[in-house]
Amino acid sequence: MRVIVAAAGTGGHINPGIAIANKIKLKEPNSKIMFIGTSRGLENDLVPRAGYELKTIQAYGLCKKISIENLKRLYRTFKGYGEAKKIIQEFKPDIVIGTGGYICGATITAAHKLHIPTIIHESNAFPGKAVTMLAKKTDCILISFKDAKNKIKNAKKIVHTGTPVKVKKLEYGKEEKENIKTKLGLSLNKPIVLVFGGSQGAKAINEAIIEIANKKLNRNYQIMWATGPEQYEIIKGQFENINLNINNIQNMKIVPYIYNMEEVMNISDIIVARSGAMTITEISNLGKPSILVPLPNVSNDHQLYNAKVLEKIGAAKIVLNKDLNAKALNKEIENIVNNPQHMKEMGINANKNSVGNVEEKIYQEIKKLVK
Numbered sequence: 001m002r003v004i005v006a007a008a009g010t011g012g013h014i015n016p017g018i019a020i021a022n023k024i025k026l027k028e029p030n031s032k033i034m035f036i037g038t039s040r041g042l043e044n045d046l047v048p049r050a051g052y053e054l055k056t057i058q059a060y061g062l063c064k065k066i067s068i069e070n071l072k073r074l075y076r077t078f079k080g081y082g083e084a085k086k087i088i089q090e091f092k093p094d095i096v097i098g099t100g101g102y103i104c105g106a107t108i109t110a111a112h113k114l115h116i117p118t119i120i121h122e123s124n125a126f127p128g129k130a131v132t133m134l135a136k137k138t139d140c141i142l143i144s145f146k147d148a149k150n151k152i153k154n155a156k157k158i159v160h161t162g163t164p165v166k167v168k169k170l171e172y173g174k175e176e177k178e179n180i181k182t183k184l185g186l187s188l189n190k191p192i193v194l195v196f197g198g199s200q201g202a203k204a205i206n207e208a209i210i211e212i213a214n215k216k217l218n219r220n221y222q223i224m225w226a227t228g229p230e231q232y233e234i235i236k237g238q239f240e241n242i243n244l245n246i247n248n249i250q251n252m253k254i255v256p257y258i259y260n261m262e263e264v265m266n267i268s269d270i271i272v273a274r275s276g277a278m279t280i281t282e283i284s285n286l287g288k289p290s291i292l293v294p295l296p297n298v299s300n301d302h303q304l305y306n307a308k309v310l311e312k313i314g315a316a317k318i319v320l321n322k323d324l325n326a327k328a329l330n331k332e333i334e335n336i337v338n339n340p341q342h343m344k345e346m347g348i349n350a351n352k353n354s355v356g357n358v359e360e361k362i363y364q365e366i367k368k369l370v371k
Helices: 011-027 043-048 068-091 103-113 129-134 147-152 172-183 203-213 229-241 261-267 277-286 301-311 328-338 340-351 358-369
Strands: 002-006 033-035 053-056 095-099 118-122 142-143 157-159 192-195 222-226 252-255 270-272 290-292 315-318
Touching: 002 011, 002 068, 002 103, 011 033, 011 043, 011 118, 011 277, 011 358, 033 043, 033 068, 033 103, 043 053, 068 103, 068 301, 095 103, 095 358, 103 118, 103 129, 118 129, 118 358, 142 147, 142 358, 147 157, 147 301, 172 261, 192 261, 203 222, 203 229, 203 328, 229 252, 261 277, 270 277, 277 301, 277 340, 290 301, 290 328, 301 315, 315 328, 328 340
Parallel strands: 002 033, 002 095, 033 053, 095 118, 118 142, 142 157, 192 222, 192 270, 222 252, 270 290, 290 315
Antiparallel strands: none
């Protein structure tokens, strides 16, 4: 099989594309797979690291306001369509797959014009503009959350497959769990609240946790906190200003980044995080209670819609960014840790949103279109 994957910008777009490519390679080792991206996004690191060729084109998101900059972006994006068309004509793929973002516009449109089968995978509960605009031209749209289906009009075919993620549910014995906790420098007895804000951290969440530490609010639970590499030194300085040593704070382990995230998520009792599509999927797969702080000011408020997927089934609590502070966050954490039965029920509810055999389902939809 010859495949082009269009994926650009953030890990939330690129990683599902890589997972799909890996599945195709697993099933059909002789497949030829190429990625199309831009010269600006994480694809320039992640795609070559995964072992795939990357070709870049010009593609930009457009602002609502009329401006010179917007006209320039429109012109460059139109040129990008021509660039995508040329790459597709030279590579001669059996199918073109888009995993969201503005890169899909030029690539999927070019493939459609050349009568090549197309698939788009949408990770978010509220589909992006590229997906809704390309619905008519795309042979099949794969969605992560059922909630997305009613928001996509005029689609030829929509299939609920879920989103491929690296983090899976692991069954640890008591001794294994205790060994992981000991290595992390965590207590064996107190509930673990895992806090992270994506690879770069989340400033609002970080500020609330600093205040929790300063006021010693986390007496009944311990926090495993990934600040984000760029914010770690800043936070270290903030702690020094209030006479606290970042390496010696009661009931708190603080690191810039968690490299063994699958292990840590599996042993944690509650997760506090932003609500990107992949985070929601991982929380669902693991069956963990969560407190979600949607990133504001993103397209269509899609993180809020992602969080509502878990909130409406009793699996998560939402705290809006504007309402986030130590008192509000601590209250939500205490409400869960002080009620073990409620915590267990939230985890069970989260797992109801999990979708099994995601990569296989996506592969089967690809095979239906490839002749």
